[in-house]
Every structure is written in structure tokens, then in C-alpha cells.
Amino acid sequence: MAADYRDVEAAPPKLLDRCLRLLIPPAAREAVLGDLWERYRSPLQYASEGIRVVPYVVTSRARRTSSIPIVGLQIFSLFACLGGFEPDRADAPVANALRAGLPALLALAGLILRSIYRQPETPARRGILDAVTAAIIVVLSQLAISGLQSAGMIGPGWTLSPSIYVLGILALPVLCIIGTVEGKDGDIRPPPATTLDSLISDYQAFTRGVEIRNWVEMGALTIIIIGSGYFLIRFKPPILPVGVSFVTGYVVILAYLALRGWTKAIPSNASLPAARETYQAELVRQNKIRRLMWWFWFVPLFAGLLTNLLMLGITKGDIVRLVAGMITLPMLGFFIIALNRIRTRNVAAKVAELGAIPA
Amino acid sequence: MKPASTNLGQFEQIVLTAILSLGENAYGVTIHAKVEELSQPRKVALGAVYSTLDRMEDKRLVVSWLSGPTAERGGRAKRHFRLEKAGEAALHEAALTAKRICDAIEQQWGHGIWQPITEM
Numbered sequence: 337m338a339a340d341y342r343d344v345e346a347a348p349p350k351l352l353d354r355c356l357r358l359l360i361p362p363a364a365r366e367a368v369l370g371d372l373w374e375r376y377r378s379p380l381q382y383a384s385e386g387i388r389v390v391p392y393v394v395t396s397r398a399r400r401t402s403s404i405p406i407v408g409l410q411i412f413s414l415f416a417c418l419g420g421f422e423p424d425r426a427d428a429p430v431a432n433a434l435r436a437g438l439p440a441l442l443a444l445a446g447l448i449l450r451s452i453y454r455q456p457e458t459p460a461r462r463g464i465l466d467a468v469t470a471a472i473i474v475v476l477s478q479l480a481i482s483g484l485q486s487a488g489m490i491g492p493g494w495t496l497s498p499s500i501y502v503l504g505i506l507a508l509p510v511l512c513i514i515g516t517v518e519g520k521d522g523d524i525r526p527p528p529a530t531t532l533d534s535l536i537s538d539y540q541a542f543t544r545g546v547e548i549r550n551w552v553e554m555g556a557l558t559i560i561i562i563g564s565g566y567f568l569i570r571f572k573p574p575i576l577p578v579g580v581s582f583v584t585g586y587v588v589i590l591a592y593l594a595l596r597g598w599t600k601a602i603p604s605n606a607s608l609p610a611a612r613e614t615y616q617a618e619l620v621r622q623n624k625i626r627r628l629m630w631w632f633w634f635v636p637l638f639a640g641l642l643t644n645l646l647m648l649g650i651t652k653g654d655i656v657r658l659v660a661g662m663i664t665l666p667m668l669g670f671f672i673i674a675l676n677r678i679r680t681r682n683v684a685a686k687v688a689e690l691g692a693i694p695a
Numbered sequence: 696m697k698p699a700s701t702n703l704g705q706f707e708q709i710v711l712t713a714i715l716s717l718g719e720n721a722y723g724v725t726i727h728a729k730v731e732e733l734s735q736p737r738k739v740a741l742g743a744v745y746s747t748l749d750r751m752e753d754k755r756l757v758v759s760w761l762s763g764p765t766a767e768r769g770g771r772a773k774r775h776f777r778l779e780k781a782g783e784a785a786l787h788e789a790a791l792t793a794k795r796i797c798d799a800i801e802q803q804w805g806h807g808i809w810q811p812i813t814e815m
Contacts, residue, residue, distance in 0.1 A: 347769065366761065368745065370771030371723035375741075385741065392742025398750040 345472045348382045361452050368393055370656040385474055403453040405674040408632075409514050410447055412668055414440035417507030419500040421644045423657075429493035437497070439477040443470040446537045447511075459516040460496050460548040464491060466515030467508040474504060486688040508562045509556030510633055516549055517675065521686065530693060533610045539615050543599045546622055550597040553629065564636075575643060582636050589632055597625065608693070623683045627676045634672060641665050700784040701754060708793075709733045714757060714776050722762075722773040735747075748776060749804045756782035789808050 353369070360368050368389060376382050415421070422438030450469050454462070484490045496504065561583055568579045599618045602611045641664050649658030703711065707764050713729035714721045727744045731737075751757045763773040778786070 352771070365747070366772050367723060367774035370764075370773060371727075371741070373769040373771060374724050374767060388743040389745065390748045391738065396746040400749060400753065466799035616791060 346376055348376050349610075351387075352379055356383075357388075359386075359390045360393055362395060362455050365463050373498055394541060397452040397637065398448060402448055402679065403674075405671040405678070406514060406517060407444065408449065408667070409675065410470075410672040411440060411444050412634075412637060412664075412671070413507050413510045413514065414474075417503050417639055418474070419503060419508070421640055422500075423644060423648055427623045429491060436500075438481075438494075439474045439496070442477050443473040446470065446473040452591040458548075459545070460552055461686070463515030463552060467512040467629070470511050471508055474477070503567065506567075512552060513556055513629075514634060516552060517660060517679075523598050531671060532611060533639045535608065535611055535615065535690070535693065539599075539602055539611070539618075542618070543601075545564055545598050546597070549626075550593055553597070554590055554593050557586050557593070560678060561586050575639075578639060578643075585632075585635070589629075593625075612690050616690055618681050619687055619690075623680060626679065630672050630676055634668060637668060638665065641668065698762075701756065701781060703785050703789045706725065706743070706747055707751060707756075708786065708789045710744060710751065711756065711782055712790075714778055714782075715786065719775075721776045726776065751782065754781070755779055756785055 347662060352375075356372065357369060372382060372386055372389065375385065395606075415436050418436035418440050420433050420440060422432045442485070446469050447466055449464065454465075457465075480494055481490070481494045485492060485494060552576030564583050566580060567573075568576055568583070573579065583593050599622065600612050600614060641661055645657045645664065647661075648654060648658070649661055709730050710726065712733060713726045717725050717729055723741070723745065726748070727739065727741050730744055733737050748757065749757070752759055756779055759774050759776050762775055764770045764772045806815050
């Protein structure tokens, strides 16, 4: 069967092979390029078959590396932090939703492309690189819009205001946290434990992961506390008391993570059942903390949607804002619940995997 | 414990059958060739086979691994596939359903079911 396609003497032109290599995501590259090489008959056949394969492979990678809740939370965070839900001033030439929508969509497209074409990496590294990618795309899009405005190709009012830049910085830690969601395809994972030694080394890897995530979350909280504090002091928004209470709440969460966010150590003389019990209990406890953290991260966004869409829609009789609020509030809740459900399912699978190790 | 049943689409059934019949030699090129053979006269895109294999791996119906690189593939590895228990169970269930359909049709049409529709 395979021999029908094979001609060992013939090989695809190097340039063509390199072009396809760039287009095929790294996770599928080795096998797909090998298959195409094996089926090689002529440069035209190789190019046309390669081009037809790329959309399937890219779509499949996008499905495997992203999920609806993750993409939903990313677009919510970007759009909100770029001021998309802010009420429009009467003299504003461009609506805030449009001003924020374009860079938010470009950044989201960048994040999806990055997830498709990334090499296997640790969750912490992925989170940081996601935030950096989004920041670069937003800055580049603003530079491009400024250039178009200077050239007179588009009207004024399309660039983000300085106050939005401060808010935009707050999106970075949240994007970083979303990027660290475990269990995505392409993550570096240890093989399942089968003995006491492998269980302990697996637990140590889990502990390191929790430590890194804890540090990332505490760093993100610190950035949010400093950024929000600066925003509240510098711009004195109408929601100042609400803002202060949020910042205080985040300080409390930061203290909780610093004191209780870490894992317990397994004693060096522990038996396999005792070590397994500690591991399983810690998995469940960490899952409870992280599930709660997902809600904490988005409390300001819930409040923003409530005040800027729902309440403003009711008080000003703005039906569009009212309907947008009624749609986006439950949608945000749905994304968080869906993400927590995926996490809980992964934890339950891990607990069951540990339970299956013979004592 | 009996694995939870998975409803398979027709294309998934064909891909699983291809993997089953190829045994140790089930990888992208051979699976595609076998799927085309089973789907005759329909042509099948190689990419469609890849995305179905990915989806079935996510459903834990199949498992894949990379073999060592070979010269005839430009020094690239093959991604081999094998059925998982859930995949075998799902294929078995699909085959039983197909058998019941065949039996029901045969009862109505007699033995003409295995002949092309134009010759009946």
C-alpha cells in the first residue's frame, strides 16, 4: 500500500519542504511531513497535497489546544481591560466597543495561532508567553492605527486613551493565569506513577507545579493591586469605593495564597498508601483553591458588566446595553464553570489513576 | 467494568476498521489508503483522516505513538495508531448495529443487498 507512493530516488524540493514545514504545526510536523514525503510523486502533487492537508491539521490543533471557556475568558479579559464595556462619551467619535474590539480580536487571533504553533512547554512558561504575545499585538495594532490616523486614512478616536493603557496592563496577569490552565494538549507531563518512588517523584513534580502557579498567581495579584491602586488614585473613577474594596479583597487573597497555597510534604518514611493518600488529598485541596481563584479573578469583570452594562442600561433606558449585560453576565459565569468542570474532571482522573497503583 | 459506549459516525467507523485491519502497520499513509479502499468509490482527503484520528485519540478510542525515523520518509518518524479498549467496544457496537440493519434489509429484499443497487 505505502509502496505505491514510494519512490526512494525522488524527494520533494527543499524549498517546498521548508515552506510546508513552516505551515504545519510543530506537534504534527514530524508525522505529517513524513507521510507527505512517503506519498511524493512530483513537486506539484506534493505542494497541492500539502496545502490541502494544512487547514485540517491547523483546525485540529486549534481544537486540541484551545477550548471554548479559555477563548471566552481571553476575549472577555482583553475586551474589558481595553475599555470595551466602558460607557461612551457623548462627543466620542468612535464607540469604545469598536476601539477595544479591534485590538482585542487581533490579540485573540495571535493567542490562538500561538497555541497552534507552540512547542511543548510548561504551563507557567505558556502563561507568561501568552501575556507577552497579547501585549505585543495590542501595542503593534495601536502603532498601526496611529500610523493610519497620521496618514489621514482613518478618522481620529480609534486609538486607546492613556487611562485604558493602565487598565490594559491589568489584562496581562489575567491572561497569564488563563494561559497556565493545565492539561492542554502539548503540555509536558510526567508518565503515570506505578511505584512508591515514581509516586514521590510525581508528587514532587506536582508540588513544583503548584509552587510555580502560586508564585505566578501571587505575582499577578501584586501587579493587579499596584495597577488598580495607581488607577484609582490617579484617575479617581466614580466607582472609587467599589475599587478600594476590590483591592482590599485581593490583598486578603494574596495573604491566603502566601500562607495556605502550598502543598504538604510527604514524610520520607511514608508507605505507599500514606503517600498516595496525601497526594490525593492535596490534589483535591488544590483544586478547591484554584476553582475559587477562577471566580476571584473575574469578580471585577462581573462588577464592571453589572455597572457598565446592566445598571447603566436600566438607568439610561439603553436597551442595547441592557441586553448586552443580560447576555454577557451569564456567559462569563458559564465560561468559569466550564473551565472548573474540565479541571475537576482532570483531577478526578488523576485521583483514580493514583488509586489504581497496587499497594 | 463495561466501558461507556460511544456513538461513532460512519467515517469514524471506517477509520477504526482501517486501524484494526492494519494491525502493527497502522500509520497515516496506510490508514488513508485503507480508508479510501473501504470508502470506494468516494475519495477521502488525507487531512480528514488526520483530524478524525486526533478526535478519536481525544475520545480515547485510539492511542498513538511515534516510531523511529526512516530514510524513505526523509528521516521522519511515523505516527502509529492502535485501538484502545473503548475503541474496540465502540466498533463492536457499530458492527452489531450494521448487522441488524443488514438483516432487516435482507428480510425485505432477499439476498440482493450485497449487489450494487442498479443491478437489483
